[in-house]
Amino acid sequence: MILKIKNIIKNNFILHEVYKKLHNLKTKKIENDTVKRLNDIEKLSNKEIEDLQKNMLLNILEYSYKNTNYYKKLFDENNINYMDIEDLKRIPFLDKSIIKVNKSDIISKEFDISELGLKNTGGSTGEPLVFYCNTKAGLIDLGHHAYLYKLMGHKKNDIILSCGGFNIPDNLIKSNIFWLKMESGDLFGDYKFSVLYLNNSNIKLYVDKLLEIKPNILRGYPSFFYTLGKYILENNINLNFQIKGINLTSEMCSLEQRILIEKAFSSMVYFEYGHTEVSLYCYTNDNTYSYKSSPIYGYIEVLDDQGNETKVGKVGNIITTGFNNVGMPFIRYKTGDLGEVAYRNGGVIHFKSIFGRTQDYILTKNNDKVYLTALIFGQHLKAFSNIYKWQIIQNQTGVIDINIIKGNEYSISDEVEIREKITEVTDIEINFMYVNNIPKTKRGKHLFLIQRIKN
Incomplete structure (x- = not known):
């Protein structure tokens, strides 16, 4: 019925425009309400924030039990009382392999699959994931971005410049437009620069x-703005305008990079740590660069390898329970990332440092660095859904080997897509190798890239 109504609206111009206007008003309201909630939380005591989180946690546990086959079975088999917050610790972890096998059973019965958005992540550990998300969860995520911009001093009509890994039409490339x-008003950038084409010969065009x-605000990968910032300083370029803040995300950023970026753009860096899986959101907003987690985004646990709570000052595994994606709830999801705890208040965590997001790169035949954050993860390949695990190995400049453990639906079209997406933007020769196993490190970690060339 929902699809029929949508088709009627789509085929009637007047109805479509009315629907579009109402839809935009609704989405903006959710975004603005989220900003207001975050503003109000700033005035709450630690006890009030802890109580708020407990209620949201119990709500998602109850909802998941009553509306998904997977959690109903899981809680029953493990004798989990979803009304007892202490039982959270006894719920088995969720990981990508479990999601892949049980995807349809994790989806809420309240939603038709056509009402959910399909999302994917390449997985910085080399294990891709495809999953679903309800619209409201995505809008609450947008509200968090708007809130972070507010902390930078963002005003209406301010210009946001971002970067990402996406293709530019050939006619624009021929005109040196990247x-x-x-x-x-797009929160992810009024202008979006593609990092896929950046090299020494065209960096001046970008600058x-x-x-x-x-x-007024920069947003994107540390590696990209470090490269631009270095060019700006080396060429004594002065910015005759004010940048209010620099929102860095998706990669780890070294101290050297942060200092150079802040110097080049005369503005403070605001780090962001989140996931495509919409289960946590953390940010920094002062010169301590300590990450704060949002109380209304998810409940975060930081645990050692034995599953015990990590002490302040120690590094542990980041586990999260998302509050907003009721379309496909993630409870006690293993992110694969590590964090050093600086402060804890229930599920609200302050991290001194977060580990796991890398700036891996491969080298082209011209010896240019191409960062995998943009080349692989930023392109959101369709092939992600058909790959169980994969790994890139580079032994010589301009050539990479890709080891792939095939998923059940993997086909030659997936290989073609990967090859085309990589070679159309960079001069790289690719060798595909299909394997049954990809060895882990001595510490049990799976490396997505093994880079054997020193640059």
């Missing part, structure tokens, strides 16, 4: 465009 102009745009 960016896209988006609709005004010149940045100087022309005069953005």
Whole structure:
């Protein structure tokens, strides 16, 4: 019935425009309500925040038990009382392999699959994941981004410049244009620069465009803004406009990189740590660069390898229970990332450092660095859903070997997609190898990239 109504609206121009306007108002309201909630939380005591989180946690546990086959069975088999917060510790962990096998049973019965958005992540550990998310969860996520911009001093009509791993149409590339102009007010960038084409021969074009745009906020990969910042400083380029903040995400950023970026753009860095899996959101907003987790995004646990709570000052595994994706709830999800705890208040965590997001790169035949955050993870390949695990190995410049453990639906079209997506933007020769096992490190970690060339 829902699909029929949507098709009627789509085929009637007047109805479509009315629906679009109402839809935009609704989405903006959820975004604004999220910002307001986060503002109000700033005034709460630790006890009030802890109580708020407990209620949200118990709500998602109850909802998941009553609306999904997977959690109903899991809780019953393990004698879990979803009304007892202490029983959270007894719920078995969720990981990517479990999600892949039980995907349909984790989806809420309240939703038709057509109502959910399909999302995917390449997985920095080499284990891709495809899953579903309800619209409201995505809008609450947008609200968190808007809140972080607010902390930077963002005002209406401020220009956001971001970067990412996406393709640019051939006609634009021929005109030396490596960016896209988006609709005004896009939280992920009024202008979006593609990092896939950045190299030593065209970096001046990127910087010149940045100087022309005069953005108020920068958002994206540390590696990208470090490269631009280094060029700006080496060429004594002065910015004749104010940048209010630099939102860095998706990669780890070294101290050296942060200092250079802040110097080049004369602004403070605001780090962000989140997941495509919409289960946690952390950010920094002062010169301690300590990450704070959002109380209304998810409940975070930091545990040692034995499953015990990690002490303050120690590094542990980040486990999260998302509050907002009721379409496909993730409870006690193993993120694969590590964090050093600076402060804890129930499921609200402050991290001194977060580990696991890398700046892995491969080298082209011209010896240019191409970062995998953009080349692989930023392109959100369809092939992700058909790969169980994979790994890239580079032994010589301009050549990579890709080891793949096939999923059940993997086909030659997936290989073609991977090859085309990589080679159309960079000069790399690819050798595909299909294997049954990808060895882990001595510490039991799976490396997505083994880079044997020193640059």
